[in-house]
Amino acid sequence: MHGVRRLYEQADLVDLIALDDIDLTIEPGTFVSIIGPSGCGKSTLLRLISGQESADAGRITVCGLTPKEAAEAKAFGFVPQSPALLPWLSVLGNVTLPHKVNRRSDRGRPDLEALLREVGLGESLHKLPAELSGGMKQRTAIVRAFGLRPDVLLLDEPFGALDEFTREALQEQLLELWEQTRATVVFVTHSISEAVRLSDKVVVMAPRPGRITDVIDIDLPRPRHQEIITSPEFHAYELKLRDSLRDAFSHGEVAS
Amino acid sequence: MSLQPGAPAGTQPAPPRRTHLLVPTPEQLAARRLRRRTRLLRPAYWLPFVLLLVVLAIGWGIGARQMPYLFVPLGEIAGVLSEDPAYFLQNTLVTLGEALVGLGIGFVAAFALAVVVSEVAVVRRAVMPFAVVLSVTPLVAIAPLLVVALGFGMAPKVVLTALVCFFPILINVATGLRAVPGPVLEVYRTVAASRLEVLRYLRVPASLPYVFASLRIVFPLSMIGAVVAELAAAGSADGLGSVIQVASSQNRLATVWAAIFVLAALGSLLFWFVTLAERRVLHWHQP
Numbered sequence: 001m002h003g004v005r006r007l008y009e010q011a012d013l014v015d016l017i018a019l020d021d022i023d024l025t026i027e028p029g030t031f032v033s034i035i036g037p038s039g040c041g042k043s044t045l046l047r048l049i050s051g052q053e054s055a056d057a058g059r060i061t062v063c064g065l066t067p068k069e070a071a072e073a074k075a076f077g078f079v080p081q082s083p084a085l086l087p088w089l090s091v092l093g094n095v096t097l098p099h100k101v102n103r104r105s106d107r108g109r110p111d112l113e114a115l116l117r118e119v120g121l122g123e124s125l126h127k128l129p130a131e132l133s134g135g136m137k138q139r140t141a142i143v144r145a146f147g148l149r150p151d152v153l154l155l156d157e158p159f160g161a162l163d164e165f166t167r168e169a170l171q172e173q174l175l176e177l178w179e180q181t182r183a184t185v186v187f188v189t190h191s192i193s194e195a196v197r198l199s200d201k202v203v204v205m206a207p208r209p210g211r212i213t214d215v216i217d218i219d220l221p222r223p224r225h226q227e228i229i230t231s232p233e234f235h236a237y238e239l240k241l242r243d244s245l246r247d248a249f250s251h252g253e254v255a256s
Numbered sequence: 257m258s259l260q261p262g263a264p265a266g267t268q269p270a271p272p273r274r275t276h277l278l279v280p281t282p283e284q285l286a287a288r289r290l291r292r293r294t295r296l297l298r299p300a301y302w303l304p305f306v307l308l309l310v311v312l313a314i315g316w317g318i319g320a321r322q323m324p325y326l327f328v329p330l331g332e333i334a335g336v337l338s339e340d341p342a343y344f345l346q347n348t349l350v351t352l353g354e355a356l357v358g359l360g361i362g363f364v365a366a367f368a369l370a371v372v373v374s375e376v377a378v379v380r381r382a383v384m385p386f387a388v389v390l391s392v393t394p395l396v397a398i399a400p401l402l403v404v405a406l407g408f409g410m411a412p413k414v415v416l417t418a419l420v421c422f423f424p425i426l427i428n429v430a431t432g433l434r435a436v437p438g439p440v441l442e443v444y445r446t447v448a449a450s451r452l453e454v455l456r457y458l459r460v461p462a463s464l465p466y467v468f469a470s471l472r473i474v475f476p477l478s479m480i481g482a483v484v485a486e487l488a489a490a491g492s493a494d495g496l497g498s499v500i501q502v503a504s505s506q507n508r509l510a511t512v513w514a515a516i517f518v519l520a521a522l523g524s525l526l527f528w529f530v531t532l533a534e535r536r537v538l539h540w541h542q543p
């Protein structure tokens with residue numbers, strides 16, 4: 001991703017620079033978090049990567065393809081903030097449907113039932129989304145994305161609406177699934193500890209205009225279980241990230 | 257059950273798994289089932305309705321005495337109905353046939369246009385303003401013209417019914433096809449679902465609640481369409497509208513009222529049918 005810029009024309013006809021001068025390289029197979037205050041263009045960045053929107057300047061390549069080509073090849077799995085399940089399909093149906101579209105590029109269906117059982121949805125395979133708790137819905141959404149066996153997983157604040165306990169349980173399950181597949185993950189969050197817990201690399205962004213202000217490598221051993229949260233190294237990374245975010249904020253204030 | 261700390265593993269029965277469900281005993285289950293099934297038999301359910309029904313019947317009796325040119329005693333109406341049920345049944349079937357055929361044609365045409373409208377912005381901009389205006393226009397008013405143009409057969413009735421049903425269906429379904437939430441679309445666009453796939457797997461199912469909302473409107477409308485067209489072409493053909501027209505011109509009030517009651521019953525039946533189908537198809541939907 002090089003020199004990427006994205007503009008939105010506002011109601012007052014002035015262009016808003018949602019993203020400016022974004023340079024970012026994500027190594028295949030790594031877990032990268034993007035953190036920053038809301039409105040700094042995190043979701044926009046994901047939409048550009050997945051080819052939903054085009055950049056106004058700069059170039060993005062995904063495994064050597066343009067974003068649109070990559071989407072066409074089913075290289076992406078996407079988990080939005082709301083689970084976005086179809087209310088008329090069962091858990092299993094929701095997880096299966098993405099395989100029925102764009103069949104030509106499908107990468108084969110893993111044992112979805114087993115995958116669902118693995119995240120604790122074994123007894124809910126045939127339930128409708130309305131019968132599930134928020135955490136179970138989001139688990140379904142995660143399996144829907146993982147089940148595609150994508151090269152790149154894009155998650156946009158997937159745990160933002162969940163309570164603390166559910167959130168930690170889901171982080172754990174996300175890591176377990178990821179250890180098995182080792183897809184590249186781009187994970188948007190605004191939780192500092194979540195970013196440290198999950199990532200190899202944390203990208204810090206600032207708003208107005210949306211830009212990258214810092215990239216922090218997280219050098220903690222994997223697999224990272226619950227206990228790691230209380231370790232001093234973890235805490236040190238949290239502080240570092242907090243400082244970096246504060247800097248990002250103050251830069252933003254000076255600029256505006 | 258007490259656990260013995262020293263006992264070797266495997267010799268004691270596994271402790272019962274804790275669950276979050278309280279399963280009733282067979283007796284409790286039977287009692288609950290009975291309670292659910294006989295719910296409608298409890299006076300609290302039917303008494304208010306029956307009381308009002310009695311009040312209305314008494315009011316009707318008074319009305320029949322005060323205004324004999326408008327009301328007829330209920331007994332006379334029942335008499336007309338029981339005298340020649342075949343006559344009423346046959347005319348009911350004619351009206352019902354016209355209404356349903358018209359509704360079917362209107363539905364298919366409106367649904368097809370709704371799909372085009374939701375997919376092609378140019379067509380939407382052209383069509384939707386007309387659809388909104390026409391859906392609030394009392395199209396039944398063109399019944400006499402249709403009779404003149406299409407004759408006294410079934411054609412004008414079917415055409416009028418189809419026309420009356422067309423626009424409410426078009427507006428509702430066009431709205432429903434666009435009711436897929438943004439994040440859902442985004443999920444399926446990131447896997448490059450084609451427009452046809454989005455239509456088939458996302459838009460059409462998402463529109464079903466709107467389809468049923470429109471059917472609730474349109475089933476009664478179809479009866480109105482058929483009856484109005486019959487009234488406009490009276491004396492020439494069958495149907496409850498014709499029965500009303502002919503009988504009222506001959507001052508046979510009991511027959512007029514009998515036909516109206518049959519229409520009310522038929523309308524209710526259709527409405528009940530839609531509700532039933534809706535419950536079946538939309539079990540996933542909570543409004």
Ligand SMILES: Nc1ncnc2c1ncn2[C@@H]1O[C@H](COP(=O)(O)OP(=O)(O)O)[C@@H](O)[C@H]1O
Pocket residue numbers: 008009016018037038039040041042043044045210
């Ligand atoms: N479709 C759009 N049209 C106009 N402005 C938009 C659009 N999408 C996002 N923006 C603007 O771009 C900026 C970044 O938005 P977004 O990427 O959603 O931020 P984040 O996800 O980091 O909260 C915001 O100021 C937002 O108002």
Ligand SMILES: [Mg+2]
Pocket residue numbers: 042043156
């Ligand atoms: Mg966002």
